[in-house]
Amino acid sequence: MRVTKKSRRLKALIGATTATVAALPAFFGAGVASAETPAQNDAEQIEASAQANGGTELVSAKPGNASNKMRLVVHSESMDRDIPLEVIRPADTSKPAPTLYLLNGAGGGEDAASWQRQTDIVTFFANKQVNVVTPMEGAFTYYTDWQKPDPALHGVNKWETFLTEELPPVIDSALGTTGENALAGISTSGTSVFNLAIAKPGLYNAVGAYSGCAGTADPVGQTYIQIVIGARGDADIENMWGPVDGPDWIAHDPIINAEKLRGTPLYVSTATGLPGPHDTLESKGINGNMVTLANQVIVGGIIEAATNECTHRLANRLAELQIPAQFDFKPAGTHSWGYWQDDLHNSWPMLAAAMNTPV
Structure with a gap:
């Protein structure tokens, strides 16, 4: 040239x-x-601070798509695979902050039905002094320890072990937390949060359960679980807790084991299943689509009516045992994200107080 x-x-x-x-x-x-951006600096600090917990260790930390978001990957020793986590960082990362473990529903964040995609949590927590950690895996597992591997659900699932034993020490070291924790979940995870709190007393300062069914040893609760795991997850339900009506199903029923929740502040919410303020053509997620609205009103209404019945039984059981809990029985509302966003907002003062962080 x-x-x-x-x-x-x-x-x-x-x-x-x-x-x-x-x-x-x-x-x-x-x-x-x-x-380097502040988020990149934060990611580097997280990687430098993280300490392994046996074979469970931080694999990577990267900035997310918002200034206060991080994407962590942690290798689970019990499941022998990497678990992605969405993390919202506190307003002031130079100070230790507590951790809210916020669980997705049946899809485990592996689909579009996640806290990050469907709600305002990134902006809601932008000025809060708290780390918000959400696993982005665990679809149709109920975040429990399965008795047997299931090929439809990533093989080995030991979510109780991961969330109560393996992950918290890694998170505490990596994020420089205060060691104070709370736990909240929706729908299927509204069952999980109680069982996780029962499995590790004292780990979580408070629990929030939104539109969940606490019963697992009764026909209603078992039918709900069978639909989620078998019909939707295409998994073998007996791989989870063994044969239905077996001892592991009873051991994972928070209503039967309610005494083990004593001393843990609880916020429990549900609606009736009747159409409410978030069930309109203008509602977020509906976007004027009549078919979407009809599905939310009909299917979401039926599911919410079922969780309402379960939640009333839990409330009665706690009342019998004189275990205090805050219940929010909404007169209208379906099994959908608009109400769960409201629930998170409404329960935040209780969760924040339990974690000793400002509202």
């Missing part, structure tokens, strides 16, 4: 411009054009 005088002049001009741009940070101050 022949180099002309014009091309040499152009190359010289480009070189001079590049040198000038490179010198700008020194002229205006290093903070203007820092080589």
Whole structure:
């Protein structure tokens, strides 16, 4: 290729411009054009601080798609695979903050039905002094320890072990937490949060359960679980807790084992299944689609009516045992995200107080 005088002049001009741009940070101050963003600096600090817990360890930390979001990957020793986590960081990362473990529903965040996609949690927690950690896996597992591997659900599932034994020490070291925790979940995870609290007393300072069915040893609760795991998850239900009506099903029934919840602040919510304020064509997620609205009102209404019945039984059981709990029985509402966002907002003062962090 022949180099002309014009091309040499152009190359010289480009070189001079590049040198000038490179010198700008020194002229205006290093903070203007820092080589790393605060989120990247946070990710590097997290990776440097993380300590392994046996074979469970932080694999990576990367900035998310918002300034206060991080994407962590933690390898689980019990499940022998990497688990992705969405993390919302506290308003002031220079100070220790508690951790809210916020669980997705049946899809485990592996589909579009996740807290991050369906609610305002990123902006809601933007000015809160708390870490919010959400596993983005665990579909149709009820976040419990399965007796047997299931090929339809990633094979080995030891979510109780991961969430109560393996993960918290890694999170505490990586994020520099206060060691104070709370736990909240929706729908199927509204069962899980009680069982996780029972499995590890004292780990969670408070529990929030939104539109869940606490019963697992009764026909209603068992039918609900069978639909979620068998029909939707295409998994073998007996791989989870063994034969239905077996001892493991009874051991995982928070209504039967309610005494083990004594001393843990509880916030429990449900609606009747009747159409409510978030069941309109203008509602978020409906976007004017009549078919979507009909599905939310009919299917979501039936599911919420079932969780309402379960929640009343839990309330009666706790009342019998004189175990205090805060119940929110809404007169209308379906099994859908608009109400769960409200539930999280409404329960936050209780969760924050339990974790000793400002509202």
